[in-house]
Structures are given as structure tokens and as C-alpha cells.
Amino acid sequence: MLVAYLLVGAALFALGLIGFVTRRNLIIMFLCTELMFQGIVVNLVAFGRYPLDGNPTLDGQVFSLFLLAVAAAEAALGLALVVLLYRYKGTLDASVWKLLKDV
Amino acid sequence: MPSVLLIILLTLGGVGLYLAMPGGRLHIGRAGLILLAGAGAALVAAVLPLSGEYGQRIWFALLALIGLIGALRVITHRKPIYSALYFILVVIATAGLLILMQAEFLAAALLIIYAGAILVTYVFVIMLAQQSGGPPPYDRKAREPFAGVVTGFILLAVLTIRLARGDGQALSALTADPDAGLGGVVQVGTHLLTQYVVGIEITGVLLLAAMVGAIAIARRRAVADEGEVD
Amino acid sequence: MLLAQASTSLLPVDLYATLPFWPLLGAIFTGIMIALRLKAERAFWPVVLGVGVSAVLGVILFFDLPGMLPHKADAGVTGHVAEAAHEYHDPGFTHTIYNWISLGDENSLKHDQWISVNFYFDGLTGIMIAFVTVVSLMVMIYSIGYMRDHHGHPERGYERFFAFMGIFVFSMAMLVFAGNFVLLYLGWELVGLCSYLLIGFYYKKPSAAAAAKKAFIVNRIGDFGFALGIFALYMFIRPLTHSGENPLDYAVVFHYIGELSQGKITLVALLLLCGALGKSAQFPLYVWLPDAMEGPSPVSALIHAATMVTAGIYMIARCGPIFAASQTALNVIVVLGVIGAMLAATMAMAQYDMKRILAYSTISQLAYMFVALGCSTPASGVFHVFTHAFFKALLFLCAGSIMLQMGHIIDLRRFSGLRNILPHTKRLMLIGCLSLAGFPLLAGFWSKDEIVHASFVYHPIVGALMLITAGMTAYYTFRMYFLCFHGPLRLPKEAGDHPRESPPVMIAPLYVLALGAIVAGYVGVTFTMLMGDSFLGFLKPHGYFHHYLHASTVVGGEQHGGGLWLMYVSSAIAIAGIWLAWVRYGDAPVEDPDKAALGGLWRLWNAKYYLDELYDRLFVRPLRGLGRFFFATDNNGIDGLIWVVTAVPRAMGGGLRLLQNGALQGYALGMVIGLTVIVLLWRWLEINGA
Structure with a gap:
């Protein structure tokens, strides 16, 4: 079963990655990072449930719990930033922010 | 399982995703979605473990398919609100997968935190940023969809082929005790508050810092004039 | 030192050796005052006191020195040193103060050789140090009053x-005291630096800054040769020396030069x-001196x-033994x-x-001294240095x-008839002019006459040219004097309504110098009662001064006695x-009569023979072009290559x-591509590698 779960996790992660790279809406980009988190959660729990030495542990789940906390924190901060950026420019388009570009 | 088949399936999925991306040059929407769904189903079927309980395998296939389709819609839908709702679908499917892996407590936590808390925040923000009229241009047209899709699928293909090959098969044969009895709240809680108690404390600090940060950012007076961004 | 006979000297030699350092101490004190931003009003005190101590020491040393010198029957009067080299005394x-730079290593035969900080004492030292310090002191006292504006407030940079x-x-003083060539060079460059700093004293004035630069650069040309000369001396002399003999000390160099x-x-x-040539502003390196008059007048007078x-x-004169041994060099000196x-x-x-006239006059008088040196009578040259210092200052x-x-x-066309406004200055100026003109019985007369004598012995044509120049000297000196003090009273508007005589602090030292301008010549003559052998029946050239100089490195031919008729001719x-x-x-007259009378010649003289322009064309511009090229x-x-x-x-x-387009997703895509490449690489290695 392990490979099947890992593959699903990898697919979720890859889709999130693609979405992050291609979508221009800041909110959807953040949503895509959450999508990547889902893939990772599946991955971690699968590793914990089907470990290679045959003795299931709880470490994967605990790690996922921490990951949830981080995701929550990231969502709170990230969305606050998105709102701020939206207030500055009146748009959610990520490509209007190009301050790093040398003019 | 031959990797040729996987490659064909992944190529199909990639083409479908490219076609389904908003604003793609050859946007055909629904056709892409159907293609994708077929490819996804075939993929899930292809990777479905040969061993294991029959019911568990069906549940797995179903949940994996729901999750993947939901994820596809999250990244292809033009309206953010629908993306968010599809994301809830992904969360539910993930939670189902976790239950299949006997991680009941984590599944519940995932649903409560993601579907209950985080997604609500997202929906709030989406509402805040809502504009009248149809989807804005940046939602209607993806950014460099070809490069992104190709890169992403190459990555996925490498991982998939690597996992599905040889020893990957051997791994899939590994079956754990059907009832490990590990995912209960008692076990997780004990583990969390004994072995990982320091991590808990640090997470608490992290959440506090995030809260303070969020408040600080949200309280900033945004200036209408974009020239005064600092 | 070894030869010093301490019992016969009035003061210890070590005390005399401190002479140069008193003014330096004063300067350092003044520097501290500048640093502490004390009032400029009293800034002169440390320096004037320091120079005063030096002057007292200098005068005592002058009289004390003959007794301190090693007594030898005929020291210094060796005719041709080349012949007498082996018996040089x-x-x-x-007097060694301390050993400075070691020249030998432990293992070589000549291990005890140094470039020392040592002072050399002989008759020439005594004369030079006496008049240098006395004239300096007079100029310093004068400067107290001069460097002020017409309200009597110190002008900007007073303390500086x-x-x-x-x-x-x-x-x-270091230059004069130096006992070896390196120390001499040190003093030489230091006075050059001071000259540069003081010519450019009004550094905000472009002409002053340019003049300072010109003086410095022209002097560099001369000093380059001077430094090469010292190197050559070291190269030639060192192989001849033994352990314990410092190869650049005067005594050693002169001992082995033969x-x-x-x-x-x-x-x-x-x-x-x-x-x-550079330092003494001689042809062809004289061009800096007239421009150097941009500095304050006391600087012009002293430096x-x-x-x-x-x-x-x-x-x-100091290198007498070297120059006396080379007739070619002497001839070059005479011609130049x-x-x-x-x-x-x-x-x-x-x-x-006025100041430029005096500057050209200085060049001319210095040229006289050169002629004296070239005619193998350096004692006369030094005598003229001595008297010239008083009347030219x-x-x-x-x-x-x-x-x-x-x-x-200072333009003579702008004023005239100042005799009643500046009575003291007029009187003092008359004394100075008469002395410079070579009026009989004044200081300039005696020393200049000796040079004319020597030049006649050298070659009659040279003597005749010297006499003509003496006439011109008298003429231009008094042209200046009459234009300034005679005729109707005319004042420039810059002078204000009531110009008055300068304050006593300026006039008093001038009287001291005027006394020198009158009597300084008498140290070089002897009173005699022999009618047929003396000028005006009681004065005979060649006096105490020359005896004093016998005990020195100033060596030359025999003194040229006789030819008394020349003294009357030059007086006339x-x-x-x-x-x-x-x-x-x-x-x-307002209209210059010479300008009309001489026409083109006058214009040529007025334009200084266009030599500045010629130098500009020949040297300055090509060099500037070369600089531009570089x-x-x-x-x-x-830079292009770089x-x-x-x-x-x-x-x-x-x-x-x-690639750095600044867009977030561009970077994200880059990261994803990088990740993919790494994973692909890992996969490829897994297949092909292990």
C-alpha cells in the first residue's frame, strides 16, 4: 500500500506545485501551497503506517500535526499579507509585484 | 507495471492539465477535464496495490480519485471561491485516506483545522478581494502554463517511475498489521505530550508569533498611492 | 669630538649644536597654539624667542669658533688641491650627535661606517650661521608688524x-651645520619646502599658488642633479674609505677627493x-625667483x-676641494x-x-657670487653673500x-614722491640702494669690488662684463629709488587717505640691517697707512673675513692683490x-624715458627676453603634451583593456x-526547474552510476 499512498501524495504535491507556478491570483497561489501540504501529510502518515522495518510508529502523524500548526500560522500570516498587498495595489495579480527587478 | 504505461498516462494527464489551465492557448475546458479524469482514474488504477483488503482498495481508489480531481479543479478553476471549495474536497479526500491508514485523530484534526479554520479564512479573504464583474484577467489567464505543467509532470514522472519500479513493487508488497491501533487520540496525545513535548512548546510560540505578526500586518494603514510602498 | 679643543671654547660644543632646534621648538609651540586655536595676536613670541636664542648662539659661535678649530699653519690655503690631495688637512x-644610518654590515671590513647626524664646524660655518640667524631675527621682528592689516590686526594665517x-x-641652520652630504641634502630640501609653503602663503591667490608650484618644480630639476651628485660621491668615495670613516662626511670626502x-x-x-643653479636661481634655472615674489615681503627678504x-x-664654497680640482666645472660656473x-x-x-626689480637684482648679485666661485676666489663670493644678505634684506x-x-x-607707475610720507623708509632704502649699487665705502662696494678684481684676473672680458653689470646695477637700483621717492606726490587709491610711516617694530630692525649694510664690508678690509697700496689711502681689501675663512673648506687660488685702479674705476x-x-x-616721470629711447630692446627686457615663453614652448608644453598622451x-x-x-x-x-524579472512566480518556476533537474540527475546516476 505504501507506494500507492506515496504516489497519491506525490501527485497532490506536483499539482500544487504546478498551480503555484502558473496561477497568478495570490490567494490561489496560497491555496496551492496548502495543496502541497496535503500531499506531504499523506506521505508522512503513509511512511508512519507502513514503515520499511514493519513496525508502525506515530511519528508521521505527530509530524503532520506540527505541520498543521505551521500551515495554520502560514495561512494567517500569508493571508494578512495578501490582504495588505491587495490594499496597496487593488489587485491580487502576483505579477504586479516586481520590486526585485532591476530597472 | 511497465513504466511506458506510466509515461503515457502521465503525458496524457499533462496534456489534459495544460488544456484545462485557464487561458491556455488551446483552452478546451471540459474536454481537458474529461481527459484528465480518465488519465487520473487510469493512474489510480495502475498504482492500485495488488495486495490488501478488497474494500480498502476500493476506498483507496475512490478517495484518491476524488482528491486528485479536486486538486485539479483547485488549480484550474477560474473563480477563487470555487478553488477554495474544491480544496475542501481535497481535504476531505485526504482525511479519508488518513482514516484508511488508521490515523483517525489526524483525519479529524485535518478536517477541523483545514476545512473548519483555514479555509474559512480563505473564503473571507476571497470575499474581501471580490470584484464586480467576471473573473479578473489574472484569473482568466495562467502564467506560463506550458513550462509549469511540463516541469511539474517531469518531476512527477520521475518520482512515479522510480516508485513503481522494481523495489517499489517490493515496497507495495509490504503490508502492515491491518489493525495497528495507532491513530487514536490517546496514543497520539501520549506520544505528543511525552516524546514531542518540546516541539509542542515551540509550536505554541510559533503560533503566538504568527498571531502577533498577523495582527501587526493587518493593522498597517495601506496607502492608496502605490508609489509610497515601502 | 676628537679634534674639538673644549678648553678653548667659550661654550660647550653641545650647546652650539642645539642652535638649529630653538626655532623648531618655537615653530612647534606655535603649531600647538594653532591646534589649540589660541589667539593669533601673540603667535610670534615662541618663534621670535627661538630665533633670538639662535641668533645669540650664532654670534657667540662666530667669535668663539677660531679658538675651537684645530690650529694648523697653512690650513685651507693649499693652492691646487689636486696636487696636495695626499696632504689634505x-x-x-x-661634531657627531648620533649615528643615524648604518652603512656597513658586521662581517665586512668597513663595518663602522654611518650616515650620521653630525655637524661640521669651520670658518664658513661660523660666518654663515652668524648672518643667517641675525638677519632672520631682524626679519622676524619686522614681520611682527608687517603681517597685519592696516588696522593693526594680524592677518589671516599670521600664526602659520x-x-x-x-x-x-x-x-x-641645519643646512649650514650639516656635516655630511645627506644632512646637507635634508636641510636643502627642507628650505625648499619652506620656500614653497611661504611663496604659496596666500594660497587662495592663483598666481601665488602657481608661483609656489613653479619654484618647487624648477628646484626639483636642480635637486635631481644634486642628488645624483651625492650618489656619485658615495659611489666613488666609499671604495676608498676605511672602517670608521663615514663616506659622505665632508672631512672624509674632501680627504679622498684628490x-x-x-x-x-x-x-x-x-x-x-x-x-x-636651482637653489640659487641661476641661469638657466632662475625663472622661479621673480615669481616667488608672490610671497609676503619678509619671505622675499629672508628666503x-x-x-x-x-x-x-x-x-x-663648502665643496671647495671638489670644485677647485675641476677647472672645467669652474669655467662652466663663470660662463653661467x-x-x-x-x-x-x-x-x-x-x-x-619693485619686488621684481629686487628679485632680478638678487639673481644678478648671486651670479656675481658664482663668478667669484668660478674665478677660484670663493672667499670673495662668500664675502658678497655676507654683505648682500644685509643690504638685500x-x-x-x-x-x-x-x-x-x-x-x-608695488607698481612703480602707481605712486611717486613718497619721501615725506615715509621718511624712515626713504632713508633706509637709500642706504640699501647705495650699498647695492656699490657706492664706495659701503658694504656692497667692498665685496663686489673683490669679485670684479678676481674676474679681471680670470679674463679681462669677464671683468669688463662684470663692470658693465655693476653700472647697470647702480642704474636700475636708483631708477627704482627715484621713481619711488622723488617727483610729485602720487598715491594709489588703495593706500587710503593718510598713509603714514610703518610702526617702530618694523623700522627698528631695518636700522640694524642698515648698519650692517654700511659696516659689514669692513670685516673684509684692513686699515693701513700705506698710501700706495690702499684705497683712498687707508683701506686695503682682504681683511679679517678672509683670515677667518682660511680655516675652512673654502679653498681657491691666491688672493688677487694689486690693481687698485680697478677700485677707482668701479667707484666711478x-x-x-x-x-x-x-x-x-x-x-x-610718468612716461618712462627708457621705453621711448631703447624701443625694441626695452620691450625685450620688459618681457624678460621671452625666456618664460621659450621655456613654456620648449619644456612645459611638450611635457604637458606627454602627460596628456600618458x-x-x-x-x-x-582602461579600455580593463x-x-x-x-x-x-x-x-x-x-x-x-532571468531576474522580479516576478515571484518566475523565481518559483526556477526553483521547480532546479528541483526537477536535481531529481533527474539523481535518477540518471541511479541508472548509470552505481
Whole structure:
């Protein structure tokens, strides 16, 4: 079963990655990072449930719990930033922010 | 399982995703979605473990398919609100997968935190940023969809082929005790508050810092004039 | 030191050796006052006190020195040193303060050789140090009053002026005291530096800054030769020396110089002469001195008339044994001296700027001294240095006094008839002019006459040219005097309504100098009752001064006695020059009569023979062109090459910069591509590698 779960996790992660790279809406980009988190959660729990030495542990789940906390924190901060950026420019388009570009 | 088949399936999925991306040059929407769904189903079927309980395998296939389709819609839908709702679908499917892996407590936590808390925040923000009229241009047209899709699928293909090959098969044969009895709240809680108690404390600090940060950012007076961004 | 007979000296030698350092101490004190931003009003005290101590020590040393010197029957009067080299007797003694630079290593035979800080004492030292310190002190006292505006407030940089002057006196004393060539060079460069700093004292004035630069650069040319001469001396002398003999000490150099070949001696002499030409403003390196008059008048008086410019003469006199051994070098000196004397005297006749007239006169007088050196009578040259210091300092300070009261106007066309306004200055100036003109019985007369005598012995044509120059000297000196003090009273508007005589602090030292201008010559003559052998029946050239100089490194041919008729001729020429000036300029005409009478010649003189322009064309412009060429090479060639080298990374950067589009997702895509590449690589290695 392990490979099947890992593959699903990898697919979720890859889709999130693609979405992050291609979508221009800041909110959807953040949503895509959450999508990547889902893939990772599946991955971690699968590793914990089907470990290679045959003795299931709880470490994967605990790690996922921490990951949830981080995701929550990231969502709170990230969305606050998105709102701020939206207030500055009146748009959610990520490509209007190009301050790093040398003019 | 031959990797040729996987490659064909992944190529199909990639083409479908490219076609389904908003604003793609050859946007055909629904056709892409159907293609994708077929490819996804075939993929899930292809990777479905040969061993294991029959019911568990069906549940797995179903949940994996729901999750993947939901994820596809999250990244292809033009309206953010629908993306968010599809994301809830992904969360539910993930939670189902976790239950299949006997991680009941984590599944519940995932649903409560993601579907209950985080997604609500997202929906709030989406509402805040809502504009009248149809989807804005940046939602209607993806950014460099070809490069992104190709890169992403190459990555996925490498991982998939690597996992599905040889020893990957051997791994899939590994079956754990059907009832490990590990995912209960008692076990997780004990583990969390004994072995990982320091991590808990640090997470608490992290959440506090995030809260303070969020408040600080949200309280900033945004200036209408974009020239005064600092 | 070894030879010092301490019992016969009035004060310990070590005390005399402190002489140069008192003005330096004063200058340092003044520097501290500047640093502490104390009031400028009293800034002169430390330096004047320091120079005062030096002057007292200098005068005592002058009288004390003969007793301190090693007594030898005929020290210093060896006729031709080349013949007498093996029996050279050191006329003075070297006082070592400390050993400075070691020249030998432990293992070599010559391990005990040094470039020391040592002072050399002989007759020449005594004379030079006495008049340098006394004249310096007088100029310092004068400066207390001069460096002020017409309200009596110290002008800007008052304290800086005194600090520089203190350093100058220190440097000059070091130059005179130096017991070896390195120390001499040190003092030489230090006085050059002070000269530069003081010419450029009004550094905000572009002409002053340019003049300072010019002086410095022209001196560099001479000093280059001087340094080469010292190197050559070291190279030639060192192989001859033994352990314990410092190869650049005067005593050692002069002891061994006779063993060198004629060619080497001439080479050394000519190289040293280069330095003297620059420092003493001789043809062809004289061009800096007239411009140097941009400095304050006391600077002109002290540095550019009385002391520093005579350093070249001093150096050649000091190196008597070297120059005496090379007739070629002496001939060169005479030729350059005659050219310089004539050139400068003619130019002086067609100028209007008082200080410039005096500057050309200085060049001309220095050329006289050169002729004396070249005619193998360096004692006469040193005598003229001595007397010239008094009357030329006096003249410059008088000019400064006039300048101060005329509101810094020094152009003779702008004023005249000042005899009633500046009575003291007029009287003092008359004494100075008479002395410079060679009026009989004044200081200038005796020393100049000796030179004319010597030049007649050398060659009658040279003597005749010297006499003509003497006449011109008298003429231009009194042209200046009459234009200034005679005729109707005219004042420039810058002078204000009521110009008055300068304050006593300025006039008093002038009287001291005037006394010197009258009596300084008498140290070089002997009173005698022999009618047929003396001037006017009771005065005979060659006196105490020359005896004093016997015990020194000033060596030359025998003294030229006789030819008393020359003294009467030169008296007559001087008086004729003065009379001619009286006829033509006695009433200070507004229209210059010479300008009309001489026409083109006058214009040539007025334009200084266009030599400045010629130098500009011949040297300055080509060098500037060369500089531009190098600059362009550096700017385009070398910088261009570097530009090409840097173009590669710049092009790469330019290419890579396109990737940095600033968009978040661009970077994210880059990261994803990188991740994919790494994973692919891992996969490829897994398949092909292990």
C-alpha cells in the first residue's frame, strides 16, 4: 500500500506545485501551497503506517500535526499579507509585484 | 507495471492539465477535464496495490480519485471561491485516506483545522478581494502554463517511475498489521505530550508569533498611492 | 669630538649644536597654539624667542669658533688641491650627535661606517650661521608688524606664517651645520619646502599658488642633479674609505677627493652645480625667483634674497676641494654666472614691480657670487653673500614697508614722491640702494669690488662684463629709488587717505640691517697707512673675513692683490650709474624715458627676453603634451583593456539579469526547474552510476 499512498501524495504535491507556478491570483497561489501540504501529510502518515522495518510508529502523524500548526500560522500570516498587498495595489495579480527587478 | 504505461498516462494527464489551465492557448475546458479524469482514474488504477483488503482498495481508489480531481479543479478553476471549495474536497479526500491508514485523530484534526479554520479564512479573504464583474484577467489567464505543467509532470514522472519500479513493487508488497491501533487520540496525545513535548512548546510560540505578526500586518494603514510602498 | 679643543671654547660644543632646534621648538609651540586655536595676536613670541636664542648662539659661535678649530699653519690655503690631495688637512672638526644610518654590515671590513647626524664646524660655518640667524631675527621682528592689516590686526594665517618661518630658520641652520652630504641634502630640501609653503602663503591667490608650484618644480630639476651628485660621491668615495670613516662626511670626502680621476671629479662637480643653479636661481634655472615674489615681503627678504638662495653658493664654497680640482666645472660656473648677471641686470632695468626689480637684482648679485666661485676666489663670493644678505634684506623689507602703506601696491607707475610720507623708509632704502649699487665705502662696494678684481684676473672680458653689470646695477637700483621717492606726490587709491610711516617694530630692525649694510664690508678690509697700496689711502681689501675663512673648506687660488685702479674705476662706474638714473628719473616721470629711447630692446627686457615663453614652448608644453598622451593612454588604452576584460562578466551578468524579472512566480518556476533537474540527475546516476 505504501507506494500507492506515496504516489497519491506525490501527485497532490506536483499539482500544487504546478498551480503555484502558473496561477497568478495570490490567494490561489496560497491555496496551492496548502495543496502541497496535503500531499506531504499523506506521505508522512503513509511512511508512519507502513514503515520499511514493519513496525508502525506515530511519528508521521505527530509530524503532520506540527505541520498543521505551521500551515495554520502560514495561512494567517500569508493571508494578512495578501490582504495588505491587495490594499496597496487593488489587485491580487502576483505579477504586479516586481520590486526585485532591476530597472 | 511497465513504466511506458506510466509515461503515457502521465503525458496524457499533462496534456489534459495544460488544456484545462485557464487561458491556455488551446483552452478546451471540459474536454481537458474529461481527459484528465480518465488519465487520473487510469493512474489510480495502475498504482492500485495488488495486495490488501478488497474494500480498502476500493476506498483507496475512490478517495484518491476524488482528491486528485479536486486538486485539479483547485488549480484550474477560474473563480477563487470555487478553488477554495474544491480544496475542501481535497481535504476531505485526504482525511479519508488518513482514516484508511488508521490515523483517525489526524483525519479529524485535518478536517477541523483545514476545512473548519483555514479555509474559512480563505473564503473571507476571497470575499474581501471580490470584484464586480467576471473573473479578473489574472484569473482568466495562467502564467506560463506550458513550462509549469511540463516541469511539474517531469518531476512527477520521475518520482512515479522510480516508485513503481522494481523495489517499489517490493515496497507495495509490504503490508502492515491491518489493525495497528495507532491513530487514536490517546496514543497520539501520549506520544505528543511525552516524546514531542518540546516541539509542542515551540509550536505554541510559533503560533503566538504568527498571531502577533498577523495582527501587526493587518493593522498597517495601506496607502492608496502605490508609489509610497515601502 | 676628537679634534674639538673644549678648553678653548667659550661654550660647550653641545650647546652650539642645539642652535638649529630653538626655532623648531618655537615653530612647534606655535603649531600647538594653532591646534589649540589660541589667539593669533601673540603667535610670534615662541618663534621670535627661538630665533633670538639662535641668533645669540650664532654670534657667540662666530667669535668663539677660531679658538675651537684645530690650529694648523697653512690650513685651507693649499693652492691646487689636486696636487696636495695626499696632504689634505681638515680645517674644521666634525661634531657627531648620533649615528643615524648604518652603512656597513658586521662581517665586512668597513663595518663602522654611518650616515650620521653630525655637524661640521669651520670658518664658513661660523660666518654663515652668524648672518643667517641675525638677519632672520631682524626679519622676524619686522614681520611682527608687517603681517597685519592696516588696522593693526594680524592677518589671516599670521600664526602659520611664523610657524613656517621658524621651520625655515631651523632648516637653514641645519643646512649650514650639516656635516655630511645627506644632512646637507635634508636641510636643502627642507628650505625648499619652506620656500614653497611661504611663496604659496596666500594660497587662495592663483598666481601665488602657481608661483609656489613653479619654484618647487624648477628646484626639483636642480635637486635631481644634486642628488645624483651625492650618489656619485658615495659611489666613488666609499671604495676608498676605511672602517670608521663615514663616506659622505665632508672631512672624509674632501680627504679622498684628490684620489679620484679628473673626469669623476668634474662629473660630481657639475652634478652638484645643478643643485646650486636651482637653489640659487641661476641661469638657466632662475625663472622661479621673480615669481616667488608672490610671497609676503619678509619671505622675499629672508628666503629669496638673504639666506636660502645663497645656499647654492654656500654649497659650492663648502665643496671647495671638489670644485677647485675641476677647472672645467669652474669655467662652466663663470660662463653661467656672467650670462646670469647680464641677463638679470638688463631685465631689472625694464620692470616696474619693485619686488621684481629686487628679485632680478638678487639673481644678478648671486651670479656675481658664482663668478667669484668660478674665478677660484670663493672667499670673495662668500664675502658678497655676507654683505648682500644685509643690504638685500634691507631693500626687500623697505619695499615691504612701502607696499604695506600703499595698500599692497608695488607698481612703480602707481605712486611717486613718497619721501615725506615715509621718511624712515626713504632713508633706509637709500642706504640699501647705495650699498647695492656699490657706492664706495659701503658694504656692497667692498665685496663686489673683490669679485670684479678676481674676474679681471680670470679674463679681462669677464671683468669688463662684470663692470658693465655693476653700472647697470647702480642704474636700475636708483631708477627704482627715484621713481619711488622723488617727483610729485602720487598715491594709489588703495593706500587710503593718510598713509603714514610703518610702526617702530618694523623700522627698528631695518636700522640694524642698515648698519650692517654700511659696516659689514669692513670685516673684509684692513686699515693701513700705506698710501700706495690702499684705497683712498687707508683701506686695503682682504681683511679679517678672509683670515677667518682660511680655516675652512673654502679653498681657491691666491688672493688677487694689486690693481687698485680697478677700485677707482668701479667707484666711478657706480657713481655714473647713479648719476644717469638721476638725470633720467630724478623727477619720477610718468612716461618712462627708457621705453621711448631703447624701443625694441626695452620691450625685450620688459618681457624678460621671452625666456618664460621659450621655456613654456620648449619644456612645459611638450611635457604637458606627454602627460596628456600618458593620460590618454591610461584612460583609453589601459582602461579600455580593463573594460574589455570586465566586459565578459558584464555580458554574462546582463544575460543572467534577464532571468531576474522580479516576478515571484518566475523565481518559483526556477526553483521547480532546479528541483526537477536535481531529481533527474539523481535518477540518471541511479541508472548509470552505481
